[in-house]
Amino acid sequence: MSKRVDPFEPDPDSPVYVYVQVADHIAARIAAGELPAGARLPGERDLADEYGVSVATARRAVAELRDRDLVQTVPVKGTFVTRQA
Structure with a gap:
């Protein structure tokens, strides 16, 4: 049985960019x-x-996940989880 991760709430006072916070949550x-x-x-x-952010922020979060090699985007098909964090 998998552990449930808490709902996302961005911390506007954090020195971490919101897109990184979204990527960390995913x-x-x-x-x-x-x-x-x-x-x-x-x-x-x-x-x-879902995360209450702009599309640009979501796009940067997905790019961050690709940079971490956690997901892969296949044009027209979507973005898929490639491995566990």
Whole structure:
């Protein structure tokens, strides 16, 4: 049974950019098994709605996850979890 990660609430007083906070939260969901390898992430607009951030912030968060090698984006198909955090 996987551990549930707390809901996301950005900390505006944090020195960490909001896109990094979103990426960290998604990475924690991956590590907890909520998003297993092969799982498709919601689209950028859906992520933005889910996290209460702009589409640009969601896009940067996904790029951050790609930089961490946690997800891979396949054009037209979507973004998929590649490995556990």
